[in-house]
Amino acid sequence: MVVSKLGSLLNHSLTVNQAKQIQALILVNGLYHLEPLIIRQVLISTPHFSQITTQYVRLILHHMQNPDVFSWSCTIRFLSQHNQFREAFSLYVQMQRLVSCPSSFAISSSLKACARIGYEMGGISIHAQVHKFGFCGVVYVQTALVDFYSKLGSTGIARKVFDEMVGKNVVSWNSMLSGYLRSGDLAMAHSVFDEMPKKDVVSWNSMISGYGREGNMEQACALFRLMPERNIASWNAMISGYVDCRKIELARSFFDAMPRRNTVSWITMISGYSKCGDVESAREVFDQMGEKDLLLYNAMIACYAQNSRSKEALQLFNKMLEPDVNIQPDKMTFASVISACSQLGDLRFVSWIDSYMNQLGIGMDDHLATALIDLYAKCGSIDKAYNLFRGLQKKDLVAYTAMILGCGINGRANDAIKLFEEMMDVQIYPNLVTFTGILTAYNHVGLVEEGYNCFISMQKHGLVPSADHYGIMVDLLGRAGRLDEAYQLIKSMPMQPHAGVWGALLLACSLHNNVELGEIAAKHCFELEPDTTGYRSLLASIYASVGRWDDAKSLRTDLQEKGFTKIPGCSWMEQS
DNA sequence: CTAGGGTTAG
Structure with missing residues (x-):
């Protein structure tokens, strides 16, 4: 009965809910023997269905009595489409042992995976197999190779493969084009663009974003006006270009003008505001978006984390876990959340986050590990950081x-x-x-x-x-008692020294009981940060150390009248 | 059935 129900579900292209039902039915009933049929149908008809976890896919593959090349290929493609690139490649390797010959389908998916993680040796060995098994003339494979070498920056090799192709189509041309654009060779890119027998909207969009990356928005804009048809990606490329050169208002005007927007448009805008430090506008955009998905939450959480608003980052993270929102976080979410924790210097959340990640089956990758390294290192657990x-x-x-x-x-x-x-x-x-x-x-x-x-x-x-680097130098010289040099260094700064720089000098003066420079430093500190009481306390202690009790007392009275009694530490360190 | 463009993380 279950089998027939599954059969009827499998006849159609699946919705997310149906696929979920199937997943449940298979798991509950242990019907792994329905194997290739199900895996094909599930993976092909719902390629964007991210709720199917990697483990689940592996489970099916594991239970297959006799996986054929096609089942392997579908799985590899599925993993490759869901950012599980290492897993995709490792399945490709496993497949070699069990089947006599890979398929062009598996090859192109695996090449894509290698391209995305920059796994050079992987792609090159696949290239060797392409020769060995005689896939050299398959357009899909060749295009995937061009794309692979393009993404790795080996435009020369990409060009060689490209020139040997007989049945080039628009996609092949576009792959070559994006190779030149990626390497910043705008001249070659433009000549390829002019040479192309046929251009589609992707070709135009690639050119626009290529110019955008170079900061040449005039040229990008000219192409945008010239192109025969525009899609959402064309508009997004313009927004992204303006964001990269920090012209956030222009980015916003394109965002407002575009006829339709997608998630990418919203995310680009949010990250744009984030890069400019305008957290409020980012939040405004975030709130305007009706149906928020995982990536949108990730972008907003990242915005908070990058702008030292750690508490709000964690609040939003909690919000997305609430039952009425209920969005499952992924690696990127955790990377931002961990970063927020490390800014708070707070290890409390970490064990919880660690177990939660395990529960969701989120594996460690280099990005996440680096976030954790940062966290452990900042919290003093250097050995843990070293191990990672x-x-x-x-x-x-x-x-x-x-x-x-x-x-x-x-x-x-x-x-x-x-x-x-x-x-x-x-x-x-x-x-x-x-x-x-x-x-x-x-x-x-x-x-x-x-x-x-x-x-x-x-x-x-x-x-x-930066001013922070000067601050460290002032601190270093100052602590060593080389106060004059420290003072000269401040005076030589090409930018306005912030309170932290003067504060470092002031601290050094209090260590070495130097009234003259201490007063100068303190004066600047008071001007720049009138509400920070630590500077007054430092000056008071300098006065006290040379016996100027009255001056010290009047500063301390001043402090008490303002209702401050604590002496906060002064910090000149910028978060990474 | 596969390949190309626009987005997020340390």
Whole structure:
């Protein structure tokens, strides 16, 4: 009976609810032997059905008596479409042992997976198999290869495959085009664009976003006006271009003008406001969107997390879990939430989040691991951070930076320096946050000369130190008693020093009982942050240390009259 | 049945 019910359900293209019913029926009744039929129908008819979990797909595959090439291929494609790229590739490898010859279907899906995770060796071995099994002339396979090499930045090889193709179609041309656009070769891209025998809306959109990425919005706009037909993606490409060059009002005007909007439009707008630090406008856009999906929540939570509004990030996370909303979070949600936790320096949520992630079957990937590294490092659990760091598939700039910053904050200068050198050895180049980490490390152990040389070396990396970097240097020099140098450094700053920079000098003056510079520093602090009482207390303690009790007393009385008694710590560290 | 463009995370 169950089988016949399943049969009738499987006759049609499935809705999400029907697919859910099928999933339940199969699981409850253990009907895995219905195998290829079901897996095909479920996976093909509902390719966007994300509620089917990876484990479920594996379960079916595992219970199949005799999975054929087609069942394997469907599964690989399914995983590849649901951002489970490593899993897709690993299934492709498993498939090799059990079937004599892969299908072009499986090959193109696996190539796509390799392209998305930048798995070069994987794609190249598939390319070798393409030759071995004689798929060289299949347009789908060739196009997937062009796309793979394009995405990896090997436009030369992509071009070689492309030139050997006999039956090029629009998709093949577009893949080649996007390769040149991705590598920033606008000239080649334009010549390919002109050469194309047929252009479709994708070709135009690619060109527009290519110019957008280069910051050439005039050209993008010209193409936008010229194109014969526009779809939502065309408008989105314009919005995204304006967002990238921080022209948020222009982005908004396109957003408002477009005839129809989709999730991408909303997300782009929210992330645009987020990048400009305009959290309120982002929230306004978020609230306007009627039916909110996972990605929209992710974008808004990320916005809060990136703009140091950790509490609101966690509140929104809780909101999406409420029964009336009930949206299941994914890896990206957790990455933002973990980041929010690390800003709060709060380990309380972490074990809960960890078990919740396990419960949902969310596996660890490099992004998530890096978020956790950041969290553990900032909370002082350096060893835990190190373990995660060692387990990373690929250590990139952000991972190294999180580790270096963590070691820096926790006074493990030698580790930080070692990591910094290791990073340079593998040709990963530091950014401003990396330098914050390494300078903090030098600061913690009081290595003044090394720190100073490092600060100077930023220029060699094409980086302009921010006020925060100056702040660390002032702190470093100041603590070492080199107050005049610290003061000179502040005066040499190309930008306006913020209160934290002066605060570092003030703190140093209080350590070394320097009234003269202390007063100067304090004056600036009072001006910049009149409500922060810590600066007054510091100055008072300087007065006290040289016996100017009256001055000290009048400052302290002043404080008590304002109702402040506590002395807050002063912080000049920017979150990464 | 497969391949190309626009969005989110550390």
